[in-house]
């Protein structure tokens with residue numbers, strides 16, 4: 001019993017880190033993704049090309065690699081490029097909180113790239129006639145976007161967004177590779193001590209969380225089912 | 230000078246010349262039908278009048294006022310285009326209702342935004358009544374009194390198109406354009422829409438330009454019929470002349486083809 005309580009507390013602590021990564025990644029990645037989406041649709045070719053290239057790189061390389069790069073690159077640069085610049089200006093030194101920040105940065109830009117493609121697809125998928133109908137009715141471009149297009153985009157992107165968001169909570173385990181003390185980190189610690197069942201216990205945390213997310217998204221979809229796009 | 234004067238409209242997409250000098254005039258309250266086979270530029274003409282496309286050259290004069298000149302179109306500011314555009318309304322073949330709004334909200338949306346803007350600028354409102362009342366009256370006029378609170382997905386095609394007509398009327402355009410308003414409808418639903426259009430002419434005296442494949446309707450409702458071939462006005466005249474006494478061979482062949490169907 002004591003063991004169970006001990007494991008539970010540790011896993012809960014680990015899961016709270018996972019949830020922190022989850023929540024802050026969403027907070028940063030959604031606006032950033034919108035920005036990237038608009039850049040990717042820009043009529044100004046250089047901006048569009050740069051933006052799409054960034055998306056290509058971020059989606060085309062493993063998230064784990066990106067976490068390593070974000071975590072180690074600043075330190076390496078400091079070591080090799082500016083060895084003289086020893087100002088105590090530490091980017092990601094090896095404390096727990098900076099590890100978490102490095103993970104957050106990596107997750108945010110990686111998910112922003114995925115979100116941007118969902119947003120772009122959602123916006124570009126709205127029939128041109130919707131825009132034109134607004135235009136011939138004398139509505140301004142912003143009025144058309146906010147009053148006509150946006151709600152239709154929201155409805156369209158909910159299924160792909162819910163997929164990504166569900167993947168995100170499970171992806172937080174990747175932060176383990178730079179020793180962020182998240183859920184899998186603690187489960188692994190117990191495993192190395194010879195306890196197998198905390199691994200399954202950890203799995204249950206993800207399952208319950210994903211179950212709750214699924215119910216939430218089903219509810220949102222139902223709320224928006226009064227119209228078809 | 231006629232109420233609406235369209236002169237020498239040219240429009241090409243890349244190397245394709247779609248409109249090659251279209252001219253016509255129309256008196257206030259008159260209905261012009263545009264007929265012609267597929268791909269002849271009928272939709273493009275309506276889109277140019279509504280500024281969804283910019284004509285390469287040509288002018289549009291309404292009530293003696295020059296509202297569009299192809300040469301300067303591209304240098305116009307967004308706000309000027311918006312203002313000019315409001316002289317025209319457009320009813321699309323595929324309705325293009327806003328799916329997330331009810332029939333009533335569809336009709337009210339642009340009008341309420343417009344009235345707010347006018348109030349802010351100190352311009353007198355389009356209507357004395359609140360916009361929602363106007364929208365209701367328009368829906369009653371098109372026979373949708375009991376469908377106001379339904380969403381487009383709950384309406385039949387004919388009902389959708391009638392909502393779209395009410396929505397276009399709400400902004401009081403001087404000329405209302407229809408692009409094949411019944412082509413997307415099942416045959417048994419075309420009648421209700423055509424009836425509404427005819428009523429608008431008779432009770433409201435709205436000036437209309439209708440692109441249509443419904444020849445009996447065109448004959449019945451129009452004051453003028455324009456037969457278009459390859460971006461050129463091949464023949465134009467009163468419906469009796471055009472339909473019963475066609476002069477050009479192309480028009481004869483076109484009408485023959487339709488009768489055979």
Ligand SMILES: Nc1ncnc2c1ncn2[C@@H]1O[C@H](COP(=O)(O)OP(=O)(O)OP(=O)(O)O)[C@@H](O)[C@H]1O
Nearest residue numbers: 242243245247265266267268269270271272273274
């Ligand atoms: N945006 C565009 N870009 C390039 N070509 C276009 C564009 N819009 C129309 N066209 C071309 O212009 C020609 C005329 O098209 P339009 O839609 O005006 O014909 P239409 O008379 O309305 O035909 P339909 O009876 O089939 O509706 C067609 O050959 C079409 O391919």
Ligand SMILES: [Mg+2]
Nearest residue numbers: 271272273408
């Ligand atoms: Mg057409």
